[in-house]
Amino acid sequence: xxxxxxxALAMFAIGPSPAAATQPQPWQMNLPEGVTPVMESIVxxxxxxxxxxxxxxxxxxxxxxxALVRFSAKAHPLPSKTTHNSVVEIAWTVVxxxxxxxxxxxxxxxxxxxxxxxEADFTIKATGSQWFWSYEYxxxxxxxxxxxxxxxxxLEPGEPRLLAVDAxxxxxxxxxxxxxxxxxxxxxxxxxxxxxxxxxxxxxxLNQAWFRAETEGVYYGNCVELCGKDHAFMPIExxxxxxxxxxxxxxxxAAQGVGPATRMLTERMRARGLLAAN
Numbered sequence: 643x644x645x646x647x648x649x650a651l652a653m654f655a656i657g658p659s660p661a662a663a664t665q666p667q668p669w670q671m672n673l674p675e676g677v678t679p680v681m682e683s684i685v686x687x688x689x690x691x692x693x694x695x696x697x698x699x700x701x702x703x704x705x706x707x708x709a710l711v712r713f714s715a716k717a718h719p720l721p722s723k724t725t726h727n728s729v730v731e732i733a734w735t736v737v738x739x740x741x742x743x744x745x746x747x748x749x750x751x752x753x754x755x756x757x758x759x760x761e762a763d764f765t766i767k768a769t770g771s772q773w774f775w776s777y778e779y780x781x782x783x784x785x786x787x788x789x790x791x792x793x794x795x796x797l798e799p800g801e802p803r804l805l806a807v808d809a810x811x812x813x814x815x816x817x818x819x820x821x822x823x824x825x826x827x828x829x830x831x832x833x834x835x836x837x838x839x840x841x842x843x844x845x846x847x848l849n850q851a852w853f854r855a856e857t858e859g860v861y862y863g864n865c866v867e868l869c870g871k872d873h874a875f876m877p878i879e880x881x882x883x884x885x886x887x888x889x890x891x892x893x894x895x896a897a898q899g900v901g902p903a904t905r906m907l908t909e910r911m912r913a914r915g916l917l918a919a920n
Contacts, residue, residue: 665802665862674836677857677882681838683752690748694741756838759852762820766811770823770830770843770865773872777811782892787900791875798908800918805862809900810879812907814888815858821851828870834863834878842867855882859916881907 666674676682711717764781779785792806813819823832823843830843832851841851843865855861863878883891887910894903911917 771826773876831867
C-alpha cells in the first residue's frame with residue numbers, strides 16, 4: 643500500500659516519460675496533453691468551462707443554503723406573499739445570456755480553428771476498412787500501405803496492446819498535414835485524441851481534416867464508430883519524427899517497403915527516448 647502510494651507520488655513529481663506522455667496514466671484526472679494547436683485549444687476551452695460550471699454550481703449551492711436557513715418555518719413563520727421582483731427577474735434573464743455569450747465566443751473560435759484549413763505541406767489519404775486502415779501519400783511517390791493491429795505475440799517492448807500497429811502513419815514534426823478520409827465498406831471514424839481530431843470515414847465521400855503535430859513521439863487512436871464485430875481492433879498509430887527522419891523513411895519505404903522503414907524508425911525513436919524501451 644505504501645509502496646503504491648509512493649510510486650503514485652513519484653509519478654506526479656517526475657511526470658510520465660515522453661513515450662507515454664499521451665497515454666492514460668494512473669490517477670490521471672485531466673485530458674491528455676495536446677500536441678497540436680487544435681487540441682491545445684480544446685484543452686483550454688475545457689478548463690475554462692470547468693471554472694464556469696464550478697462557479698455556477700457554487701452560486702446555486704449558496705442560494706439553496708440561504709433559502710433553507712432564511713426561509714425555514716422556524717426563522718420565518720409567516721411566509722412572504724411576494725410574487726414578483728423586477729430586479730431578480732431581469733437578473734436571472736440577463737446573467738445567463740451573458741454567460742452563454744462568454745462561452746460562445748471561444749467555442750466559435752475553436753470551431754473556426756478546426757475547420758479553417760491552412761495551406762498544407764502535403765496530403766495523406768486514410769481509408770477505413772473492416773477492420774484496418776490504409777494510408778496513401780500521393781505527394782511522396784504514391785506510397786501506400788495497410789496498417790493492421792499487431793498481434794500480442796509480435797509486440798515489441800514498450801508497445802501498448804491493442805493500440806500498436808504493424809505499419810504506422812509517419813509524419814514530420816511541425817508539418818501541416820491535410821488528411822483526406824473515406825470508408826471502403828461501412829462508416830468508420832479516424833480519431834487521435836491528442837491531435838484533437840475525429841473525422842468520419844464514409845463510403846463514397848471524402849471528408850477532410852488537418853493537423854500539425856508540434857512534438858515528436860508516438861501517438862495512438864482508434865476507430866470510434868461502431869463498424870462491426872472487430873471494431874475494437876482497429877487502432878491508429880502516428881509517429882511524429884524530425885524532417886530528416888521522415889525524408890529517410892520516405893526514401894526507405896519507396897525503395898524497400900514500409901516494413902524495413904518502420905523497423906528503422908522504431909530503433910531510432912527508442913534510442914532517443916521517444917518510444918518506451920520496456
